[in-house]
Amino acid sequence: MLLASYSVDVGYYNHHVAIGLAGDILKDFEIPHSQKGFRYFFNQITSFVQAYEVSDIVVGMEGTNGHARPLDQMVKDKGYMLLNVNNLKFARFKEIFATPEKNDRMDARQIVTLMMMAPMMEQGKEVLQEVHNTSEIETKLKRISRRRHQIVKEKVIIQNRMQADLQSVCPGFLKMFASVDAFYVLRFLSCRPDLRKLKRLRLPTILKIQGVGKGHAKKLQRWQEKASFGSEVEWVGPMIAEDASRLLALKERLIELEKQIKSLVRQSRLGSLIRSIPGFGPICSGIIAAEIGTISRFDSEAGLAIYLGMAPLDNSSGLYEGTKSPKQVNKHAKKAMMQALQHHVRRVDESKVYFQKKCDEGKKYNQALRSLGRHLTRVIWSMIKNNRKYERREKETSKAA
Secondary structure (H helix, E strand, O other): OEEEEEEEEOOOOEEEEEEEEOOEEEEEEEEEOOHHHHHHHHHHHHHHHHHHOEEEEEEEEOOOOHHHOOHHHHHHHOOOEEEEEOHHHHHHHHHHOOOOOOOHHHHHHHHHHHHHHHHHOOOHHHHEEEOOOOOHHHHHHHHHHHHHHHHHHHHHHHHHHHHHHHHHHOOOHHHHOOOOOOHHHHHHHHOOOOHHHHOOOOHHHHHOOOOOOHHHHHHHHHHHHHOOOOOOHHHHHHHHHHHHHHHHHHHHHHHHHHHHHHHHHHHOHHHHHHHOOOOOOHHHHHHHHHHHOOHHHOOOHHHHHHHOOOOOEEOOEOOEOOEEOOOOOOHHHHHHHHHHHHHHHHHOHHHHHHHHHHHHOOOOHHHHHHHHHHHHHHHHHHHHHHOOOOOOOHHHHHHHO
């Protein structure tokens, strides 16, 4: 009974594959990123299983998801073990076991060599990480929350650009409207391509703009009375109107995505458990649940804490004392945890006392928040393992009452 190792060096248009068996590399080949290439890949697996009486199949990929889709999911659907090759560890491996040439074919051969050597290496599990199956709900949550993150980033870029343009060609506008991304402000800015025409809009026309009532209309009229424009308004004005229209579309899309996330969190066991923690809203809970995927990925709560960014490493030297983030931190999960913790510390008295204690010890705000997060990670681990929602102690509930 033999174990066959298949390595895939993932590319944009093509993938290089190497097959290892009993310490030898038997074959390497290239497949296109297409159904034809995928069929050839699995046909090769079938033929080797029959020819060598292989009992177990392990597939290692340098970088799952992304360009590896849908091959990585197809591998899991076939029931084969899928390993994700840690790029940083693999780069170190290539430095130690250097080859005379550097190309994708050689990378595939080195990956399969690493896979066959891993059982004899102390850090083999850190280099080759098993990709566990996640439920369809968590998979959807991850895709939707990642899409939301990208839209938020785009919104920030466009809003900053629009504010700079408004400050340049329409001084006083930003001072008049504290929230320039409010729906009624964006609809007002986008209703005419020429900003100068906005100054001449009559009250009946302003009231026809969606979301503008009498109160907002009075504010817009006050701006009209004081409005002045820079020399570049003729050609910058249409850019501002275009950015305002794009911001409207992005904000509406964000509302739709957040509705989907809230619905999926209610259906997700992980999401529902995390959501039960005071201060953890549906969006942050959804992101954390999506990025965790399945708790079976982690051997201990310490591994989960590192992944969530709640267990920084010591980075001290001489008189300097500091910390640094491990490379394994999931930045999306960490950001969601930090945001949720800020609300949590205001809602739970014991957490507030613990947080203040860490601040009194000399920790900075974020450091104290991560210390609380490290403690809360143990709670999350226990909640998921025991399938129990967060429960406040009697002391907390009596105070709240």
